[in-house]
Amino acid sequence: MGPLEPKVDQLIVAALCFAAVFFTFAKLLLPRINKALEARRDAIDGTRDESEAIHAEARQIHAAYQAELSEARHEAARVRQAAVDEGHLLIQEVRAEGQRQRDELVASATAQLEADRIVAEAALREDVLRLAIDLAGRILGEPITDERRAQEIADAFFAEVDAAASTNA
Template sequence: MFVTPSFAQEATEDAATSEPEALHTETGVDDHGATAEGSFPPFDSSTFASQILWLAITFGLFYLFMQKVVVPRIGSILENRRDRIASDFDEADRLKTEADEAIAAYEQELAEAKTKANQIAQKARDDAKAEADIERTQVESDLAAKLSQAEARIAEIKAQALGEVDTIAEDTTAAIVEQLIGEPVSKSTASSAVKAAAAGEK
């Protein structure tokens, strides 16, 4: 089916002129803004009683819904939150107490370790001093024994030397007297002369 341009234009103009009329008829509003049935229903005084009744019923149902459903749930949520916060505080206090106890135990163990270390060091010093005293006493004893032996040996050598000196003096005296007088002198005479000379010197 073919539509001519003039026919399409006429159909468009008819639709444009008839569309506002149809719109006014469907909405019930005329050109002056008045309704076909009267005033706006919420502002109609004849429906105030039913509106108030339904408002009371709706408010009561809403109030019951809030009281029975919403408020208990919110209260349960708040109670759970309060219990959780209290539990968290208790756990924090418990952890703090455990941390304080651990710190106190650590400090006590540290003090005991320091005391034990000092005792060990003091014992080591005492043991070293005792060993040094024992070694010194032993060395002094050895030195004293060696000194006594040396003094005894010196006295022995001195006595031996003094004995030999008397013998040498007697022999020398006898030889000198023999050369002076031309006659041999007995050993006893030379010994007496040496002893007499030694006594005279003293």
């Protein structure tokens, strides 16, 4: 007898033991194992569903954050552009005000120079007339007393000088 020819009574005992162990596993342990595996599968599926929901919510929050960030960048660009435009306007206003003040100063200075020129010209004409009368009196050897006549001669001379100056200009 060897392993290839088992004894019938040993074979029956082995078959009964196998059947007892098999039925014990099939009726008692296998349902508990299946129940534990089912619970584990449900827990994994629930965790996966929860993780997918959290991931979807995170994507929505990220998209909202990106949209707000983009809007904030656009708003910052608009504010910068408005500030640049306002700066240009202020510079133009200051330049215009400076130009106006410069023009006023130039006009005032020109008017003052013209008034000073007229006063200086009148004073010089009087001095030239007085010197001319003194010189003419020294040349003649006697003082010239007809100031009205001397004034007419000086006026005629100055009129000729003014006419010559205006034709040259």
